[in-house]
Amino acid sequence: MKMLSKIWQSAVIASMVAAPLTWAAVTIYMCGDSTMQDWAEGYYPKQGQGQDFHYWFDPTKAAVVNRGQGGMSLGGGGKDKSGGTAVGYYDMFFRQGCSAGNCIAEKLKAGDYVVIQFGINDVNYSTEEFFASNMKKMVSDVRAKGAYPIIMSPIRRKYYDSPTQIHNSYRGYPALNKSLAEELNVPFIDMSEMVANYMISVGERYAEQYVFNYATKAEYSNLGSDQTDAVHLQMNGANAFGRIITEQMRAHTDPIVKKLGDYMAPMYQVSVKVSPEGAAEATSINAYYPQGMTVMLKTIPKDGKKFLGWYDGNGNKVGAPSRSNVKSPYIHTFVMGSASTQFTAVYEGGTAQKYTGDGAALTAFPTTTPKSLDDVTFVPFTPIEGSTLDTVKIDKDIKKFFDASTPDTAGIGWTQNEWTGFTGEGYYNLDNTNASFAAYKVKFPGAGYVTLAVRYANGGSSDRMFNAYLDHDYLVSAPPTGGWDKWDTAYVVMDAPQGEAELKIMSLTSDGAPNLDAFGFSIDGVCRVSEECPEEQELPPEAVMPRVRVAGFALRGENLKLANAERAVVNIFDMGGRLVSKSVIENESEVSLAPMVRATGLYHVVVRQGSAMFSATYAKVK
16 A cells, blocks of 8 residues: 555654654664554553553663554555455555654664564454565564564463463464564564463453453543453553563573663562452552552452552552542552552551562562463464454444534545535545545543444445544445435444544545545544634633632632532643643542642643633642
8 A cells, every 4th residue: 555645644653752862872663553552641541562661771771662553464455354455564654654754764773673563453454474574574674774673472362261271362473473583583572472371370350450451430530431451451461561571671582682681770679468368359469660650559359348548668548649540449550769669458457568678679580471370381272263352332323423524634635515415514525545534633521432423425336445543543444325425324433532632534545535524423522622622711821820710710829729519620731731630529629739740840720620611820839
């Protein structure tokens, strides 16, 4: 397939790449699919393995650039279930299809590393031949720049054939990665096997609640629906797998890969206790972390056991979680400091256990992930028909449609009204290329699965498949409608974040996409940012003064007085526009802002309570 348009490429690349620190000795590029990518805050606790991977390294020695991209196969060129041709990562992001300066191959310098992990999406959207061909091209391109490729097999999904056997849902791709690494003489990390061992070690219940993205709206305020995602990871799981990757690097037989161990940051142990023993069904296991990484501790009480709270190594009950969207009293999050420590999940009848260690950084690290039983031999099972995927049913009860005739941004295309039967002001006609797109900024009330409906016309004689991109590729079939004045609706289930996001509808063939009349979602509360979403009320410069009042809200020093004692969402931004804190206030009429920010300085405060909005500048002082 041809490259995507430069406009769309620039937008995607900007959203995915944090520039490496200029003083770092080398750069490590993480290339993979949605299990690797950065997920927006609105998806929390969903996270990719590469999202926090930079914390494992000393930034003066190695920078990490995560270029994971949701929905991507490496191979491309294969056919999806509807017969459409799929685009591969190599063509789109690595070598051929990116705009000037944004291809990974163009950025590589001698001594850099490129970690390559694909196979999950190739099961459905590629072939082993295409996969092998593009892997060989990618390895050759990396080496041509004097950089070092590392091949990793894909992680497993949460599918236990038995307590001691993890299903191989991705056909022959784990084995294909290994054989290609051997053929090309490329260092290999067998994450498929390591993750399987880890899952056996912790058990299915722990894997579900602490590793994969099983999460409920009772636990997290940003979730609009409960999550039962057996493919993607939550923050704790992503960082556990990142830890495994670094352990394999430290102990690798290839001296160039092993050298990465010298670039890693100090690691600090977090020991976790339960008191009294046996009160919890499951609790976070002991693990180590680098400074700056967010740690999640979670406990699940046994029936009839009363949880009193989390206590730190000094025996003190901890305060609010560092992540403001955490609602559950059983979950505590904090940012790892520069000393080893201990926490206790205290239940009725128990006591906090004080930390007696010296806080020193670790000097030795595991090299293998043990199974729970010494005599278990792991034998992967390869299904004939490929992966078994969890499915979410399409909900055709669309709450509201939005006119698609005027995108917020677009490649080549036109707003038209020549053909009849459209529902709004017109429709959008994308150019007949495989790079055309129309983008719409929307805001979602909560994270979760939603059905997207796209009303379209396809007067051609063949299916015009398109990609509905929302932090992930969702390929949608648009069969012929029998004329350009005849309209039909295509549906796809997608995973939406809380807050603002960009929906891109992109053509995947040289025939372009169908004409776009309208799009809508199966949940209430979605709005188009440019037209429907309420605007914030901005205050004059004097709002920085310690006493501010607007529409029933008041800011007095460090105390925010709310319009009424109902649910309110408080967002605090630094003066560069970066979100530093988000809290949901339940049934309180006044709250202190001081605990929500760490450093002295000026902050921008935005409060939403129902339909009312409040915006002010807040100064934290010592």
